[in-house]
Amino acid sequence: MAKATKNNTLKLKFDSLKYAPAPESKSSATINAQYDLFINGKFERPLSKKYFDTINPATEEKLSSVADANAADIDKAVKAARNAYSNVWSKMAAKERAKYIYRIARMIQERAREFAVIETLDGGKPIRESRDIDIPLAANHFFYYAGWADKLDYAFPNQHPKSLGVAGQIIPWNFPLLMAAWKIAPALATGNTVVLKPAETTSLSALKLAEIIQESDLPPGVVNILTGAGATGAAIVNHPDINKIAFTGSTDVGKIIQRATAGTNKKVTLELGGKAANIIFEDAPIDQAVEGIINGIYFNQGHVCCAGSRLFVQESVYKEVLRKLKDRIATLIVGDPMDKNTDIGAINSKQQLETIHKYINIGKKEGAEMFESSCALPRKGFFCRPTLFTNVAQSSRIAQEEIFGPVLTIQTFRTDDEVIEKANNTPFGLSAGVWTDKGSKIFNLTTKLRAGVIWANTYNKFDPTSPFGGYKESGFGREGGLHGLGAYLNVHS
Amino acid sequence: MSTRVEVLKTYKIYIGGQFPRTESGRYYSPKNKRGESLANVCLSSRKDFRDAVGAARNAFGGWSGRAAFNRAQILYRIAEMLEGRKAQFIDELVKQNASAKDAEREVNLSIDRIIYYAGWCDKFQQVFSSVNPVASSHFNFSVPEPTGVVSIIAPQNSSLIGLVSVIAPIIAGGNTCVVLASEDQPLCAVTFAEVINSSDVPGGVVNILTGKPSELIKYFAEHMDVNAIIYCEKDDANKKLIQEKSALNVKRAIFYDGVNWLDEEKSQSPYFITDTQEIKTTWHPIETVGSAKAGY
CATH class of the missing domain: 3.40.309.10 (Aldehyde Dehydrogenase; Chain A, domain 2)
Structure with a gap:
């Protein structure tokens, strides 16, 4: 049923025209009852001995319980990341590094449906968005940056850029897997190792990514994924053996991080709030x-x-x-x-x-x-x-x-x-x-x-090749594209 | 026959294209190694800094909106004016402890450095821009744009080359700035302001204060309308202070503490320009009607 209004636009009468339910099946996703911390290539019980619940915000039902990493857990992960950086990752030929990243991209593509279901169950976003936007973009991000690994000299003329070391990365809950990809892919392509913390309400897709990383045979310690809340993030920010902090989140927390890293030599990039x-x-x-x-x-x-x-x-x-x-x-x-x-x-x-x-x-x-x-x-x-x-x-x-x-x-x-x-x-x-x-x-x-x-004449479009980041209090540094490499390299001074 | 009495120069500060004295009425008298007083120099205050930031903010829209080619010509003009007043700068450098030979080298290098950045004004954008091959049907490109108002504590161990090396890339990229000169060797900074003032640089684009970093550094770092700060000393306490204060408005804190400004290889590059540039990415759809291909 539709009727033409005076101004010639169509208005559907939804009281008489309803969509039938079209639910995606939950069965394509395996969610464990409990998740440990992904450190040095293995899932390990937290030294904190603490776990917290993660729920489905659409039903308020518990999905799983997730480890709450403390400063000792973070320290363990940073040691693993440092060891992997010094002994394996920084010594590996760049083209071989690339192949691991390509491998991760492919494995995300293979398990896209599972990721989409987990993302929607844990975060509440419509399955259409996780299926058509979040997950494909995350896979594409790994695929894009993989190819940069052995071409970095072409990105920064006259610079011979060097990796930084261990990157601590803290990501938000609005695009959980995509933000993990935005952080991990360029860090690995540029030769850094990673300690990443997902947001406490949306840990599951990052933990699923940890499973994929384990399956991909990426050398242990190159990527460590530790779950927790603000205190876990602070332990990353304040760890003395981390060379780089990449944060996406609110401007308030971004300012706290900028202050906390003052007087250290940590390179910082911040992707903060907006009011577009x-x-x-x-x-x-x-x-x-x-x-x-x-x-x-x-x-x-x-x-x-x-x-x-x-x-x-x-x-x-x-x-x-x-x-x-x-x-x-x-x-x-x-x-x-x-x-x-x-x-x-x-x-x-x-x-x-x-x-x-x-x-x-x-x-x-x-x-x-x-x-x-x-x-x-x-x-x-x-x-x-x-x-x-x-x-x-x-x-x-x-x-x-x-x-x-x-x-x-x-x-x-x-x-x-x-x-x-x-x-x-x-x-x-x-x-x-x-x-x-x-x-x-x-x-x-x-x-x-x-x-x-x-x-x-468009809005909210994203692509791995397209640099993203703010002016003024929306942060500094870019993610995506050639410019996104700069956040993880020593270029200039 | 009476001998002519020399006219001494009054060293004032430079704000918004004007040469006021500090509003505070304060001065200090730096001495050279021979113990001679260099001049009575303005001891600029927090209020002078605020006025200068206001002037820099007012000038930003116009300066960043200039054609890059026009900025190139203006920077080149600065170099021309500096060349013409070489002797005066050499005199001042000698007065501030340099040998005649070193002084001449420093002035020559300063002129060359401005020419170097004049050349970059309309070129760095091409080197650091990109057209991004996005997978969707959009045209997408990224270009550098100036960060805004930059506060600069000029290198303290030199009078001219350090100052020139930090100002030139900042304004070449379309930013405006407020600069605190070397505390002990401030003479060239004031004379350089006169050069700027006679080079078609719009008032407010470069503002130069003299005074004490120990007093002003805090304000340079915390002002809410400053977008980036540059600091060039190996002083960990000050670097920490700057980063902490910068967090108030997510200011970009940039440190050049390892740079030898006399080393031509390492103290000039387009990366000194991009340090105070933001990358802006613009998207627009490409229509997908019809099936014609660009096949010929």
Whole structure:
């Protein structure tokens, strides 16, 4: 059933037209009842003797219990990584190093379905996203960087770059396997060894990766994967025999790490928070732009550091854009992440859901007008309706601070200068979006927006060859592409 | 017949294209090894630094927006002006302990270094940019862009070559800067400001203060509108302080403590430019209608 409305757009009547459930089977994934720490090529019981539960945020059911590494465990892993670096990995011919990384890429591809299921069960993201985006991109990242291993001299003219040693890597819960790939692949290609800690709510795909690494016969100690929470991360950051810290996460924690590594010779790269402007001009292809805005903010429940969370609409098309956005939000399917039709899955944790609710309340108190989808939410699990705010002031906290959830703020503008000023008026600078049919306007905007990744007439696209990273308080260093190699090499001074 | 009385130069600071005295009214009198006072030099304050950062921020949009070719011409102009005032710099270096021979070498090297970076202004982008062959139907490219406002504690063991070596790559890349001169040998820094001021460099692009690093380093590192800081000494306590303060706004802290600025091989390269560059990646879809191939 569909009826044409006055303005010639189609509106589906979803009360009479429902998708049948299309759940992905859980059977393709093996999840152990308990996981130990992956140190020196073996799974070892934690010296801490402690484990913590990891749950499915869509059902609140326990999936497994995971070791909680303490400083002694980290020390053990760093020793293994140092030994592997000094005696094996740094001495191996680069082309042989490459082959191990290629091997890991292939094995992820072979077990893509299993990874996708685990990623969705443990993290809450829609299976469609883990299947079509997270897992393929993770495999591709290993495949891309494998080929760099024996070509590094071509990346940095006149430099003869050298590896750094042991890299400590701390990753977030929004793209668990993909972030592990972003960290491990370039580190290995450049000849470093790794101690990696996944986020405490999403350890399972990294542990599955550890199994693959074990099967790949990568020399023991080259990659060590240790699970735990903040204290485990701090033990990595503060370990004296680590040469490099790579962190992806919040700006607040990034600042703590920058302070903690002061006075050490650790090389640091930080990929931190964002509050991206997504700018839509009156001449933009509006329907495409609306899809892009939806994808920009509601992709992965808005748990995306580069999410287009601040929408700027040119005044002349404001009403049209707002109406179409609301219509589109009404059609988004929120619910079981394992269902292949689901658009918005579970919020990653109870704690994050509370943070999002806190900001929604702040928005209301600040006088902004809220609109949310009227969809029903599952009774169990952590879910949040796609939400947007209008009448938002530039100074409003919901327009200034990173919410990391499916919450969009909408502001209007008249001129190019005005929107450039507003878009750049933030301490962050990770990403931005521009929608217009005019090429010269695109380049005016993309050169003046102070952010590391700019999407024009598209949004939230990622690729192993494409450098990613921030300006200003969104961090420093790049991941991906040729430029991503620099984070793991001694180039210059 | 009376002998002519020499006109002594007043050494002032350089902020936003102007030569004010420090707002603090303070001064200090560095001495050379012979114990002679070099001059009464401004002892710049935290407020002077804040004013200079304001000037640098105001100048950033314009300077970073200049055509790279134009920046190249302006840097070349700086070198021309420096060449023309060689004798004055040699005099000042000699006054600050250098032998005549070393002084001449340092000035020549400084001129050459500016020319070197003038040449890079419109070339480093090509060396460090990339078109990224993404798997999806998008055109994707990455280019370097200046980080923003850079605070610099100039190398303390030299009067001119160190200063020139840290300023040139920063402004060649489109950044603006606030520089604290060598505390003990500040004369060339002030005279270099005069060179900058007569070289078509817009006011605020380079701001030069004189004073004590021990007093100002903290402010150079913690200012929230400074995007990067450069420090050139082997002082672990200061390096730690700088990194800690830099965390306030995720400032890029860059250390050049192992560099011998007189060593032409190792103290100049485009990597001194890229240290204060950000990489920006831009995506745009490529349409996929039709089936024509570029087959001919």
